[in-house]
Amino acid sequence: MTAMQTLTQRLANPTRFMEISRAILPWIAGGAALFIAYAMYLVFFVAPPDYQQGETVKIMYIHVPSAWLAMMGYGVVAISSFGLLVFRHPLADVSAKAAAPIGAAFTLAALVTGSLWGKPMWGTYWVWDARLTSVLILFFLYLGLIALRSSLEDETLAAKLTAVLALVGVAILPIIKFSVDWWNTLHQPSTAFTSTVDPSMRTPLLISAVGFTLLFFALHLKGMQNEILRRRVKAMRLAQVERGDRAFAARAE
Amino acid sequence: MSGFLTLLKRDLVLALREGSALGTALGFFLVVVAMLPLGLGPDLKLLSRIAPGVLWIALLLAALLSLPRMFEADHEDGSLEVMATAPLPLELAVAAKAVAHWISTGIPLALAAPVLGLMLNLDIGLVPALVATMLAGTPAISFLGSIGAALTLKARRSGLLLALLVLPLYIPTLIFGISAMGFAGSGQEGFLASFLILLAISLAAVAAAPIAAAGALRLQLS
Numbered sequence: 014m015t016a017m018q019t020l021t022q023r024l025a026n027p028t029r030f031m032e033i034s035r036a037i038l039p040w041i042a043g044g045a046a047l048f049i050a051y052a053m054y055l056v057f058f059v060a061p062p063d064y065q066q067g068e069t070v071k072i073m074y075i076h077v078p079s080a081w082l083a084m085m086g087y088g089v090v091a092i093s094s095f096g097l098l099v100f101r102h103p104l105a106d107v108s109a110k111a112a113a114p115i116g117a118a119f120t121l122a123a124l125v126t127g128s129l130w131g132k133p134m135w136g137t138y139w140v141w142d143a144r145l146t147s148v149l150i151l152f153f154l155y156l157g158l159i160a161l162r163s164s165l166e167d168e169t170l171a172a173k174l175t176a177v178l179a180l181v182g183v184a185i186l187p188i189i190k191f192s193v194d195w196w197n198t199l200h201q202p203s204t205a206f207t208s209t210v211d212p213s214m215r216t217p218l219l220i221s222a223v224g225f226t227l228l229f230f231a232l233h234l235k236g237m238q239n240e241i242l243r244r245r246v247k248a249m250r251l252a253q254v255e256r257g258d259r260a261f262a263a264r265a266e
Numbered sequence: 267m268s269g270f271l272t273l274l275k276r277d278l279v280l281a282l283r284e285g286s287a288l289g290t291a292l293g294f295f296l297v298v299v300a301m302l303p304l305g306l307g308p309d310l311k312l313l314s315r316i317a318p319g320v321l322w323i324a325l326l327l328a329a330l331l332s333l334p335r336m337f338e339a340d341h342e343d344g345s346l347e348v349m350a351t352a353p354l355p356l357e358l359a360v361a362a363k364a365v366a367h368w369i370s371t372g373i374p375l376a377l378a379a380p381v382l383g384l385m386l387n388l389d390i391g392l393v394p395a396l397v398a399t400m401l402a403g404t405p406a407i408s409f410l411g412s413i414g415a416a417l418t419l420k421a422r423r424s425g426l427l428l429a430l431l432v433l434p435l436y437i438p439t440l441i442f443g444i445s446a447m448g449f450a451g452s453g454q455e456g457f458l459a460s461f462l463i464l465l466a467i468s469l470a471a472v473a474a475a476p477i478a479a480a481g482a483l484r485l486q487l488s
Binding site for chain 1: 413417418420421422423424427430431433434435437438441442444445467470474478481482485486
């Protein structure tokens with residue numbers, strides 16, 4: 014706990030964060046590329062087709078990591094929002110702002126790959142299955158976070174209000190999940206298959222999950238760096254305008 | 267407590283004297299319900315089957331329409347800042363405004379629903395269940411809505427944004443309202459269970475939503 018605290022405290026300085034993240038980003042990005050490439054090699058050349066699903070099972074190796082990152086992304090947004098509102102950590106908002114679009118993108122990827130898998134398997138692109146519905150609602154929550162932030166001029170205010178919304182979302186997500194499950198069992202039995210996964214498929218899935226998780230963090234770090242640079246550019250521009258103003262006022266006198 | 271009641275009374279009198287807010291919400295409710303058979307065809311059997319769902323969704327949309335006004339006028343004339351600095355906690359002030367929204371919008375919409383139900387060939391036997399579930403669910407709509415109204419107080423295009431933020435929060439209320447109606451319609455056991463969960467959602471919203479909404483308002487007033 015204390016080691017974690019000192020690490021987050023040390024990272025609170027944006028300049029030091031830029032240094033550290035610049036040093037580790039290539040490793041994370043390289044790891045992501047290696048893991049994903051190896052996973053794709055296993056998926057397309059080694060892993061057997063499923064006896065029921067045939068080759069469409071390959072979609073799963075992208076779908077499952079996306080669904081996992083959709084949830085983890087919201088976790089990152091929520092923890093960052095908590096850090097902003099409670100500890101006023103200077104980088105918390107940068108982290109929340111960078112994580113939201115990435116999480117939304119993985120949620121969309123999970124939905125799209127899921128429906129592409131559903132067409133040959135279920136005969137339709139979309140069924141109102143409990144899990145599909147919950148992920149769709151998660152996607153709406155992401156869109157709400159992004160839309161609220163972009164609709165406010167004042168960036169510090171936008172950061173705090175978005176954080177409040179993210180925490181409200183955390184409080185209500187379990188209730189939504191519970192009610193959607195209830196609603197689904199009321200209407201139709203679950204179509205989830207309950208067979209255990211064979212190691213020949215589990216290994217590529219795990220490697221793929223690690224690769225995509227690294228990809229998430231690589232994108233997240235890069236997004237945070239970009240956001241910090243954007244804020245610096247904005248601050249410099251404002252300072253420049255102010256200098257110009259002063260020079261103009263001096264000349265007018 | 268007297269501050270809470272004063273604020274509640276003030277908001278109710280304002281809503282009553284103004285009148286237009288409730289009229290708009292009821293009018294919108296009527297129009298949505300009237301448009302649906304035009305889109306789906308006049309088959310009375312089909313309409314009777316989907317009537318509870320249509321009424322619930324139309325009620326959500328109509329209630330949503332009046333949410334932006336919850337804090338807007340008070341923010342414009344500065345009385346919201348007075349409320350924020352008053353001895354009454356802002357959480358209670360928000361709760362008073364949400365209760366006022368429920369009394370001035372939620373209850374009238376719930377009471378108007380059976381009349382519109384007649385247009386959809388709703389089974390008369392279901393009317394008590396419909397009104398009961400709507401009365402139990404609308405507090406959650408007003409209180410969860412207060413969070414959205416507070417968050418979008420200073421936002422651009424706040425109306426559309428409010429719908430995007432708030433409608434996902436309404437999903438549990440909608441699901442349990444509809445499931446209670448389903449049990450009432452099919453005569454199965456289980457109405458009470460869904461109805462009680464609906465009440466639980468409303469109670470949780472009443473307890474928790476003012477904290478979030480007041481937090482969001484404070485950030486914008488300071």
